[in-house]
Amino acid sequence: xxxxxxxxxxxxxxxxxxxxxxxxxxxxxxxxxxxxxxxxxxxxxxxxxxxxxxxxxxxxxxxxxxxxxxxxxxxxxxxxxxxxxxxxxxxxxxxxxxxxxxxxxxxxxxxxxxxxxxxxxxxxxxxxxxxxxxxxxxxxxxxxxxxxxxxxxxxxxxxxxxxx
Ligand code: SF4
Numbered sequence: 203x204x205x206x207x208x209x210x211x212x213x214x215x216x217x218x219x220x221x222x223x224x225x226x227x228x229x230x231x232x233x234x235x236x237x238x239x240x241x242x243x244x245x246x247x248x249x250x251x252x253x254x255x256x257x258x259x260x261x262x263x264x265x266x267x268x269x270x271x272x273x274x275x276x277x278x279x280x281x282x283x284x285x286x287x288x289x290x291x292x293x294x295x296x297x298x299x300x301x302x303x304x305x306x307x308x309x310x311x312x313x314x315x316x317x318x319x320x321x322x323x324x325x326x327x328x329x330x331x332x333x334x335x336x337x338x339x340x341x342x343x344x345x346x347x348x349x350x351x352x353x354x355x356x357x358x359x360x361x362x363x364x365x366x
Contacts, residue, residue, distance in 0.1 A: 250306075325339070
């Protein structure tokens with residue numbers, strides 16, 4: 203089994219993530235937005251979340267989202283087992299919290315707010331492929347797959363459908 207990557211002091215770097223290159227440096231991590239911008243983004247997300255009644259995602263969907271983030275296809279994931287973060291200028295949030303809020307979505311379209319996830323499920327039920335649904339909704343095909351998996355789960359189908 204390969205050893206985890208080390209930073210300059212020989213300890214695992216705080217931003218190490220699955221798949222990052224051995225010998226990576228902390229500087230390889232994508233920079234977070236400024237503290238002020240993160241604060242504004244967090245307040246915006248929180249206001250929206252509270253206004254919508256604090257809807258939560260089922261754990262299975264949240265985990266699927268966190269796995270998608272950790273795959274780092276966007277190049278903006280800052281891996282940290284305790285506090286994974288998104289370095290997108292419109293985010294900077296702690297993903298462990300944000301991925302559980304059903305009204306929130308990925309700024310790059312890799313996972314959808316539940317209203318749009320429901321749209322994705324309806325389009326897929328009408329016979330469209332995930333790629334066609336993604337093109338219609340303007341998101342990544344992975345977001346459609348997460349939406350479909352959430353809709354098919356034993357608890358998720360009920361919970362997700364209840365979110366307005
Ligand atoms: S929320 Fe989106 S942009 Fe941010 S790390 Fe996750 S997949 Fe990437």
